[in-house]
Amino acid sequence: MKEIYIADLAKLDENQPTDSHYLVLHKQQRTTRTAKPYLSLILGDNTGQIEARVWDLADARVSAEFSKGDVLKIRACVSRFDGVAQLKIERLRKLESTEYDRADLLPATTYDIQELWAKLELAVASFSDPDLKRLVVAILADPAVREAFIEAPAAKQLHHAYLGGLLEHVVSLIGLADRVLPHYPMLMRDLVLAGIILHDIGKIHELSWASGFEYTLEGQLLGHIQIGAAMAEKTMDVLPDFPPRLKTLVLHMILSHHGKLEFGSPKLPMIPEALMLNFLDDMDAKMQTLASEFQKAARAGKGPAEMTDRIWALDQRTMLNSRAWLESND
Secondary structure, X not given: OOOOOHHHHOOOOOOOEEEEEEEEEEEEEEEOOOOOEEEEEEEEEOOEEEEXXXXXXXXXXXXXXXXXXXXXXXXXXXXXXXXXXXXXXXXXXXXXXXXXXXXXXXXXXXXXXXXXXXXXXXXXXXXXXXXXXXXXXXHHHOHHHHHHHHHOOOOOOOOOOOEOHHHHHHHHHHHHHHHHHHHOOOOOHXXXXXXXXXXXXXXXXXXXXXXXXXEOHHHHHOOHHHHHHHHHHHHHHHOOOOOHHHHHHHHXXXXXXXXXXXXXXXXXXXXXXXXXHHHHHHHHHHHHHHHHHHHHXXXXXXXXXXXXXXXXHHOOEOOOOHHHHHOOOO
């Protein structure tokens, strides 16, 4: 069990010592203006990230023999730069895998995983199109795919960037779709839901999450859209008598779900179901990103009347938590 989490550090007084262990997300040796070397680190746990510095590299209590992805036990003091908490590390050592619990170090969904998976299975069971149902069932029946789908984040650092994030995102989209689809009779529900379930399936191979969230070599070279389309096509090709036209539509859903060529989609959405998938996907991603930014601002000690930092996914805008502001006395 961790002694103290990153979310707790903002509450500590300046120069107050603290002991705990953290995941190394970034490590770089730099020099001061006077040419003195120091280590610049970004450390993380399941509550967030924090910058840290090792100023005395000659100190025997501080070993530099560690890498990104390692877990460190550290003693440090909290300092602040431009109002943001940092850690000044006084001693550290690299931990063995038996000395920590990975669940303490990587952010994870707050939802019950088994309940999320049950909702996904219920959605698949509700399909009326037999071909789309057997496609999705066949893909999810692979134990390796199921395990990865349950564990994977939906992104490295943007929306749903935590363990279980992919499953949470997909189940959220299913809920949104079942609210919106009855309003637009032209849409084929099963095709939209199949697109929702399969649109990010390639992320189980694009990302790794054993120690931090990173892109695999396959992910860097191909990307999740190409990987997912290939997974779906391979499955459809071995399903007896899978309709060729339906295969084309399923592949189009996956290939176009980012909505724009500049956002990585090989094709623009050209059928109503693909357009709806893009709208729902974009909305869910942005709203979850916003919720995470509000949490990040609160952890940093910002008040309800203060704006967030600039948010890359929202065109570098700063945002106000309107509900928190209205309910506060600020």
